[in-house]
Amino acid sequence: MDIMLPEGDPERTGEKVRVQDPGEHPSVTLFREYLRLKTVQPEPNYDVAVRFLERIAAELGLGCQKVEVFPGRVVTIMTWQGTDPQLRSILLNSHTDVVPVFEEHWTHNPFEAFKDSQGNIYARGAQDMKCVSIQYIEAIRRLKAEGKRFPRTVHMTFVPDEEVGGCKGMELFVKRPEFQALNVGFTLDEGLANPTDAFTVFYGEKCVWWIKVKCEGNPGHGSQFIENTAAEKLNRVITSLLQFRESEKQRLKCDEHLTLGDVTSINMTMLSGGVSFNVVPSELSAAFDIRIPPTVNLQAFEEQLTVWCRAAGEGVTYKFYQKYMDQTVTCTEESDPWWKAFSGACRDMHMTLKCEIFPAATDSRFIRAAGHPALGFSPMNHTPVLLHDHNEYLNEQVFLRGIEIYACLLTSLASVPPLPVEG
Numbered sequence: 001m002d003i004m005l006p007e008g009d010p011e012r013t014g015e016k017v018r019v020q021d022p023g024e025h026p027s028v029t030l031f032r033e034y035l036r037l038k039t040v041q042p043e044p045n046y047d048v049a050v051r052f053l054e055r056i057a058a059e060l061g062l063g064c065q066k067v068e069v070f071p072g073r074v075v076t077i078m079t080w081q082g083t084d085p086q087l088r089s090i091l092l093n094s095h096t097d098v099v100p101v102f103e104e105h106w107t108h109n110p111f112e113a114f115k116d117s118q119g120n121i122y123a124r125g126a127q128d129m130k131c132v133s134i135q136y137i138e139a140i141r142r143l144k145a146e147g148k149r150f151p152r153t154v155h156m157t158f159v160p161d162e163e164v165g166g167c168k169g170m171e172l173f174v175k176r177p178e179f180q181a182l183n184v185g186f187t188l189d190e191g192l193a194n195p196t197d198a199f200t201v202f203y204g205e206k207c208v209w210w211i212k213v214k215c216e217g218n219p220g221h222g223s224q225f226i227e228n229t230a231a232e233k234l235n236r237v238i239t240s241l242l243q244f245r246e247s248e249k250q251r252l253k254c255d256e257h258l259t260l261g262d263v264t265s266i267n268m269t270m271l272s273g274g275v276s277f278n279v280v281p282s283e284l285s286a287a288f289d290i291r292i293p294p295t296v297n298l299q300a301f302e303e304q305l306t307v308w309c310r311a312a313g314e315g316v317t318y319k320f321y322q323k324y325m326d327q328t329v330t331c332t333e334e335s336d337p338w339w340k341a342f343s344g345a346c347r348d349m350h351m352t353l354k355c356e357i358f359p360a361a362t363d364s365r366f367i368r369a370a371g372h373p374a375l376g377f378s379p380m381n382h383t384p385v386l387l388h389d390h391n392e393y394l395n396e397q398v399f400l401r402g403i404e405i406y407a408c409l410l411t412s413l414a415s416v417p418p419l420p421v422e423g
């Protein structure tokens with residue numbers, strides 16, 4: 001029986017008195033309870049998540065620390081001390097927020113964690129990434145119950161605001177003394193589901209560039225053939241960028257060895273300008289979301305952008321709204337002790353791994369930029385990729401296998417022998 005007394009309004013927070021379904025695995029019950037907490041952007045209820053995590057830390061006898069990196073933005077840290085705490089630690093990172101929903105497109109309430117007859121659990125965050133948070137917790141619960149101890153300390157961090165770019169979350173946290181004090185050796189963070197029998201593991205991410213191109217031109221009456229209008233220039237800019245988009249799309253399609261992480265994607269995501277049907281505007285703008293693989297020379301790419309803008313005419317300029325420049329990737333060679341521990345454990349479990357570059361951006365980028373190796377991995381095979389989508393779900397058996405996978409990974413990673421640098 002699992003009863004919890006809510007402190008806030010249960011309708012708003014998702015915190016409710018709940019009774020354990022006798023036929024359900026307790027780890028699944030805990031997962032569903034976490035899914036019901038409304039940590040949904042743009043106004044996530046983080047208090048309710050922090051309370052939930054504090055309760056679990058107490059239950060498991062883990063150290064629990066809260067770091068408020070920005071007003072109202074708390075990172076919760078749970079620590080399982082190793083037998084050799086001087087050694088560098090294993091960091092298991094996850095974010096607590098989830099993206100908004102279009103409720104009318106969902107077959108079940110996205111904050112009810114409905115489970116169908118096949119064991120599919122429908123909820124926002126089922127894949128991204130409340131599953132992983134609970135899998136970390138349940139793997140540690142299991143290992144502790146078995147009386148296991150490992151040389152390396154294991155930390156779990158539960159971070160706010162990943163879904164809105166991490167600037168009030170992980171980006172600030174990695175600069176704090178509390179993060180330094182974690183003495184991180186190796187990190188696991190989120191990945192993506194894989195519909196096949198294989199598991200995808202991400203060793204790097206694309207750089208996000210968000211640009212707005214502004215085109216200035218001659219204004220005038222809408223009945224005239226005005227020369228050098230903003231629209232003609234914007235048309236050239238859009239054509240150049242979308243032509244490049246098409247060539248990258250074809251390159252991906254024609255080479256079976258390439259994944260989305262290996263090519264540059266461009267999407268025009270916003271258009272703005274104009275005042276009236278019969279006024280030729282003096283200014284029009286287009287916004288582009290560009291994702292660049294770590295193998296691309298960023299300086300050369302920016303030069304190309306400049307060339308396209310110059311070729312579109314006078315008065316065409318662009319401004320960055322995001323310009324991520326760090327292209328650090330994590331080593332996946334057998335000679336690397338962390339990779340050897342990770343991939344060796346996967347091999348022991350007869351798992352097939354597919355190594356890729358993450359097509360979007362996660363908090364791993366701040367960890368890698370801070371100099372720590374990180375792999376993006378969510379143990380969800382035989383599962384369609386539904387993050388940020390309607391009817392996001394995860395099957396309970398896949399979820400439960402993930403706990404076993406983490407228990408095995410953690411056993412291996414937290415036992416990596418002292419590295420030369422650790423003396």
Ligand SMILES: CSCC[C@H](NC=O)C(=O)O
Pocket residue numbers: 162163164165166208322360361362
């Ligand atoms: C520049 S921060 C954006 C982060 C966001 N992450 C998840 O979707 C993304 O669009 O990839």
Ligand SMILES: [Zn+2]
Pocket residue numbers: 095128129162190362
């Ligand atoms: Zn995520």
Ligand SMILES: [Zn+2]
Pocket residue numbers: 099128163387388
């Ligand atoms: Zn996400």
